[in-house]
Amino acid sequence: MKKTQASAEYILVSAVILLIILPIISIFYSYSHESNEEIRQSQVNKIGIEIVDAAEQVYYLGESSKTTLDATMPDGVEKIEIWHNQELVFFLNDGSELAFKSRVNITTDQECTEQIERCHYNFKKTVYSQGLKHITIESKGDYVIIGEAGLTEVY
Numbered sequence: 001m002k003k004t005q006a007s008a009e010y011i012l013v014s015a016v017i018l019l020i021i022l023p024i025i026s027i028f029y030s031y032s033h034e035s036n037e038e039i040r041q042s043q044v045n046k047i048g049i050e051i052v053d054a055a056e057q058v059y060y061l062g063e064s065s066k067t068t069l070d071a072t073m074p075d076g077v078e079k080i081e082i083w084h085n086q087e088l089v090f091f092l093n094d095g096s097e098l099a100f101k102s103r104v105n106i107t108t109d110q111e112c113t114e115q116i117e118r119c120h121y122n123f124k125k126t127v128y129s130q131g132l133k134h135i136t137i138e139s140k141g142d143y144v145i146i147g148e149a150g151l152t153e154v155y
Contacts, residue, residue: 059139078093
């Protein structure tokens, strides 16, 4: 009888411990996932602001002004586009979009893809894949080109 009671108490204590630990693990995982999403969006926000600020700066410095930004692109960026030569838009794999408005005309070295009522410029996948990127921003007089620097162009 005592062995049965001890076994039942052991099972009961184990069940109570599991009932306490499982929600804690779930809450921790949820918090961790939300923190990672916030960090990623914060990194993309910083990169977007830096690119637009640099584009405006080289535009106002005049034609043939050029700068190179070093940025660490986070994981989860699915693509980057420029809309109407004024908006830099990042598309993330969680379905969100982050847009950055420029006061100057911006473009890429890629062809404009026509869609109904809008023209947008895509970036090469190498620009928005995860890792360290060297992004060149060059004034062409009345617009600014944003692209990826080759190894020989990095200062």
